[in-house]
Amino acid sequence: MTQVRTLWQRRHEDRGSEAIQAAIITPLLIMFLCMAIAAGRLVTSGSKIDAAAEDAARAASISRTGPAAQEAAHAAAEESLTDEGISCAGTSVSVDTSGLNVPVGQVGTVTVTVRCTVGLSDLLLPGTPGSRTLESSFTSVVDQYRQRGA
Template identity: 70%
Template sequence: MRGDTGSVAIEAAIILPPLIMFVCLAIAGGRIVTSGAKIDTAAQDAAREASIHRTAASAQAAAQSAAAESLDDQGITCASTTVNINTGGLSVPVGQVGTVTVTVSCTVNLSDLLLPGVPGTRTLTSTATSVVDAYRQRGA
């Protein structure tokens, strides 16, 4: 029985580092998945907000504001954020269906996980489209 002394410490030293890495990878994966879903929501909110405006300029401003507000409300802190809006659907004649498309890109910080092999940041992108009411008056 004396030969087993210290074997638990050796087993722990062998098993613990991979276990810790697995937990950190799971946390990183969870952060990426939940952040992606929240960025999807921000893009949907921005597209919907842009689609109810009459002019491209007001739609651009509203979409930018809606995306920033949605990300903030959901607790997402982006190292950098870009919001691209295609307001071409606002220029179609009344009676025809148009769409507004918004693409939101957010650079999520992963450096606080201190996991080797995981990049410090990851850029997540989401695109959403919203239909413009075909019979709503549009601005010039």
């Protein structure tokens, strides 16, 4: 009889332990979920920024002059980011058009670098920065037998 009573007492002494365990584990699970969402957002945004850099470099490489290449690259990058659904807090596009100045018959390249600041502040995760700047570069070859502008 005493064994039955002690088992019954032990079982009732653990009341509330599940609530305490849930109170400890729930915030950790929420933080893990927010970290997974932040990592996913950064990876997805990075691949979309890569695509924007590729589009911008290709648009710049088919231009005949440096200023036209700059304009084409900026327009292509903005259009690509908009089409991909990326909303950057800040965007910058830098274009190296030195490959457009090489003589006909020689291979030239145009390099475009796209920088985009992706916001993370809406995740409400303690310790994460409010935003992160992602950068991608792409180089496109200029047709060596194409006429170039002056």
